[in-house]
Structure formats: structure tokens, C-alpha cells
Amino acid sequence: MNDKIKIIAGLAIFVLIFTCPFWINGGKAKDVPKPVLSEKALAAKTCVLPKDEMAKNHMQLLDGWRNSVVRNEQRVYIIKDANGIEKEYDMSLSNTCLACHTNKAEFCDKCHEYASVNPYCWDCHVDPNVKEASL
Amino acid sequence: MSLNIIMSLVAVVVLGAIAFVGGSVPGLQSVFGIWIPYAAVAVFFLGFAYRIFKWAKSPVPFRIPTTCGQQKSLSWIKQNKIDNPSSTKAVILRMFFEIVTFRSLFRNTKSEIKGDRISYEWEIWLWLAALAFHYSFLAVLFRHLRFFLEPVPYCVKIVETLDSFFQVGLPVVFASGIVLFAAVLYLFARRVMIPQVKYISLIADYFPLFLILGIAGTGLYMRYFLRVDIVAIKTLTMGLVTLKPLIPANVSSMLFVHLFLISTLLVYFPFSKLMHMGGVFLSPTRNMANNSRMKRHINPWNPDLEFVTYEKYENDFREKMIEAGLPVEKES
Numbered sequence: 001m002n003d004k005i006k007i008i009a010g011l012a013i014f015v016l017i018f019t020c021p022f023w024i025n026g027g028k029a030k031d032v033p034k035p036v037l038s039e040k041a042l043a044a045k046t047c048v049l050p051k052d053e054m055a056k057n058h059m060q061l062l063d064g065w066r067n068s069v070v071r072n073e074q075r076v077y078i079i080k081d082a083n084g085i086e087k088e089y090d091m092s093l094s095n096t097c098l099a100c101h102t103n104k105a106e107f108c109d110k111c112h113e114y115a116s117v118n119p120y121c122w123d124c125h126v127d128p129n130v131k132e133a134s135l
Numbered sequence: 136m137s138l139n140i141i142m143s144l145v146a147v148v149v150l151g152a153i154a155f156v157g158g159s160v161p162g163l164q165s166v167f168g169i170w171i172p173y174a175a176v177a178v179f180f181l182g183f184a185y186r187i188f189k190w191a192k193s194p195v196p197f198r199i200p201t202t203c204g205q206q207k208s209l210s211w212i213k214q215n216k217i218d219n220p221s222s223t224k225a226v227i228l229r230m231f232f233e234i235v236t237f238r239s240l241f242r243n244t245k246s247e248i249k250g251d252r253i254s255y256e257w258e259i260w261l262w263l264a265a266l267a268f269h270y271s272f273l274a275v276l277f278r279h280l281r282f283f284l285e286p287v288p289y290c291v292k293i294v295e296t297l298d299s300f301f302q303v304g305l306p307v308v309f310a311s312g313i314v315l316f317a318a319v320l321y322l323f324a325r326r327v328m329i330p331q332v333k334y335i336s337l338i339a340d341y342f343p344l345f346l347i348l349g350i351a352g353t354g355l356y357m358r359y360f361l362r363v364d365i366v367a368i369k370t371l372t373m374g375l376v377t378l379k380p381l382i383p384a385n386v387s388s389m390l391f392v393h394l395f396l397i398s399t400l401l402v403y404f405p406f407s408k409l410m411h412m413g414g415v416f417l418s419p420t421r422n423m424a425n426n427s428r429m430k431r432h433i434n435p436w437n438p439d440l441e442f443v444t445y446e447k448y449e450n451d452f453r454e455k456m457i458e459a460g461l462p463v464e465k466e467s
Contacts, residue, residue, distance in 0.1 A: 032369075032370050114285070
């Protein structure tokens with residue numbers, strides 16, 4: 001008898017833990033984040049790669065850029081855009097991505113918070129649009 | 136290759152293929168992305184509870200712990216309290232270390248015929264692989280909370296940070312995923328390469344291995360190679376857990392393979408050896424104190440019979456006993 005109570009308690013704890021997403025969210029899903037394009041980006045109209053590819057692969061692009069700069073001293077990225085025109089980019093996180101996406105908090109971080117990604121890049125790299133005097 | 140391996144592999148591949156085709160057909164996406172996962176979760180919990188209640192009903196009248204050390208004895212003989220517990224506190228310790236560190240598996244030995252005699256040797260690799268497998272699986276499972284909670288709690292982020300400690304590549308490599316995949320591969324290789332283990336391996340052993348391999352494989356493939364739209368996927372998973380299911384555009388069919396294999400695992404779980412997750416808590420050979428010499432354990436369903444002395448017995452049957460020529464203590 002005594003054991004039955006313990007077993008039922010254990011089972012209840014198990015079910016409670018494993019169903020936590022159902023009750024912690026309280027049945028309410030927050031709106032899907034819509035990254036806001038900065039005015040500069042809006043003026044430029046296109047990203048380095050087509051939008052769909054950027055959304056999925058921008059970290060791999062950045063990885064390629066990083067390796068190219070740090071290992072091979074290659075800083076220029078040349079790519080043909082949708083109209084077949086060659087474009088040149090300086091392979092730089094702060095000076096290219098964030099020069100166009102000047103609103104990191106409204107753009108990069110919107111998605112990243114939702115997807116729970118915390119790029120460690122900002123340990124070293126700066127957001128040039130933030131003019132706070134640190135140090 | 137044995138038929139058991141081939142059949143299990145074919146089963147997992149066919150399941151994956153079904154989901155891949157289903158996930159590519161827009162009309163079927165809600166079946167594979169919503170209804171099958173919901174049904175699988177329901178079967179998992181109901182099946183789990185059913186198995187636990189079935190075990191809870193099984194009578195365990197006597198103390199049957201497997202003891203692996205000196206039992207409680209005279210005061211000057213040292214008791215091995217964890218391996219031969221005599222109190223509830225020690226049993227809790229024993230269970231804790233069994234569940235958290237797999238102590239009984241640590242004692243795993245292998246037997247070999249060397250020359251003309253058999254030799255037993257301590258074999259640590261199964262224990263190590265089992266630890267690696269279970270803990271990396273736990274870490275992977277826990278990290279998946281990022282798809283099911285909004286906002287994502289801090290503890291999930293801590294685990295992500297620790298898991299990506301080596302900061303390899305982008306998206307950053309999570310060690311747990313790689314360890315999980317490697318550990319399952321080892322557990323499979325072990326089954327195939329040790330002849331004795333291969334001989335006793337059944338479909339019920341290979342199928343869950345391939346299933347987990349498929350789940351981990353599709354996950355790794357989506358994260359590091361295929362690259363899928365994480366925001367769309369989180370929209371789908373959040374819809375599931377807030378009971379407002381929806382299928383966003385841009386969801387890769389590989390996700391449906393991942394989800395369908397997980398649903399299969401959830402349905403298969405309560406009715407297979409995987410139930411050791413709940414069963415370990417209810418193993419009478421682990422969760423009982425060895426106190427038979429201190430406490431009298433009476434079988435609770437013994438019939439309530441009147442106690443009869445030999446004297447009364449002889450009084451009742453004396454004449455018949457004398458007739459049959461049996462010795463009696465008193466002649467009349």
C-alpha cells in the first residue's frame with residue numbers, strides 16, 4: 001500500500017517534468033519574430049546572398065569569411081547577384097554586415113533570442129553602431 | 136549479417152522514407168507534423184503509466200536484493216552499506232548511484248577461454264559508452280527545450296554554452312550530438328563484433344539502436360549540412376505545445392523524418408526494453424533493504440489459519456494413527 005503511493009507520486013513527477021512545455025507556456029505562443037530591416041538595408045534592397053539562403057546559411061557564410069580572412073588573408077568576397085552583376089564585399093562582420101544591418105538589436109538579436117542562439121562573436125567584435133564609450 | 140540486423144535497418148529506413156514522402160506532400164504535412172506526434176505523445180504517457188501500474192501490482196512479498204558486499208553483521212565487521220543496504224537511507228543512496236552512475240554495469244566482466252581455462256576480465260567500455268550515450272542523450276533532449284519554450288529559460292542557455300565549449304565551426308558544434316551519435320555507433324558495433332553478444336541480439340536490440348541512430352543522424356544532418364529554417368521549425372513546435380498546431384511554410388521534409396522517427400520511438404518506448412527508464416526504479420533486486428535477519432517479513436496473502444500443536448493433532452487423529460500402525464506419543 002505504502003509503495004503504491006510512492007509509485008504514483010513518482011509517476012506524477014515524471015509526467016509533470018516531461019510535459020513541462022505544455023504547461024510552462026500556458027498555451028500561449030509569442031509572435032514569431034519579424035526582423036526589422038534598417039533604412040540602409042532597405043535602400044540596398046538585397047543581401048549578400050538571396051534572402052532565403054541568408055536566413056538559413058548566414059552563419060556558414062560568416063564562417064567562410066572568417067576563415068578566409070584569418071587564415072588566408074583574403075578580404076574580398078566577389079559574388080554575382082540575381083542580375084548577374086558582380087558585387088564586391090569586404091569580408092567583415094562589423095564593417096559589412098553591421099554597416100548595412102545597422103540595427104543589430106532589432107535584426108540579428110530578434111531571431112537569435114527566439115531561436116536561443118548566443119553568438120560568442122561579440123566577445124571580441126564590436127557593433128560599430130553602438131557609440132557608447134566602454135572601458 | 137544476420138537477418139535481425141537487416142530487418143531492423145530496413146524497418147527504420149522504410150519509416151524514414153514514408154515520412155520523407157509524406158513530408159513532401161503539403162496535404163500530408165499536418166498528419167506527420169501534428170497528428171502523429173500528438174498521438175505518439177499520448178501513447179507514450181498512457182503506455183508508460185500502464186506498464187508502471189502493472190509492475191506496481193506485482194507482489195514482492197520477500198526481500199530479494201542482489202547484494203554485492205558484506206551485509207550488516209556484528210559490530211566489528213564492516214558493512215558495505217551501499218552494496219548491501221540495510222536501511223531505507225542506504226537503499227536511496229544505492230538507487231541514486233545505480234541510476235546516476237550505472238554502478239552495476241560498472242562491474243561488467245567479459246569471459247574468455249585462455250589456454251585450457253576460462254578467465255574473467257573487467258570490461259569497462261560498455262559502462263563508459265552507456266554513460267556517454269545516456270548523458271549526451273539527456274543533454275540533447277534538454278537542449279531541445281529551446282524549441283518548446285518561449286522565452287527560452289536561462290538553464291537551457293547555460294547547457295548550450297557548456298555544450299558548445301569548444302567553439303568549433305558555425306553553427307557552433309554541440310559536443311553532445313556528436314557524442315550521442317558516436318556512442319550509439321559503438322553500442323551497435325559491440326553487438327556485431329562480440330560473437331556471444333551477437334548471438335543473443337534480437338530485433339528488439341537492433342531496432343532501437345537504428346531508430347536512435349536515425350533520429351540523431353537526421354538531427355545532425357539538418358543542423359550542420361542541410362541547414363533548415365530554425366525560426367519556421369520553432370513556429371511549428373511552439374504550435375504543438377500551445378495546442379494551436381500549424382504548419383508554417385519553409386519546413387524541410389527532413390524535419391518530418393526526424394519527427395516521425397521520434398514519434399515511432401515514443402510509441403515503441405513503453406512496450407520495449409527501453410522501459411528500463413521506469414523499470415530501474417521498481418527493480419526489487421535494487422530497491423529493497425537486505426534486512427531479512429532483522430525484520431520478519433510475513434507474506435501478506437498467507438491464509439489466516441488456526442495454529443495447531445502436535446498434541447492437538449495427535450488427539451484428533453490418535454485412533455486412525457494407531458490403526459495405521461504409526462507411532463504415537465500417548466496411547467490414549
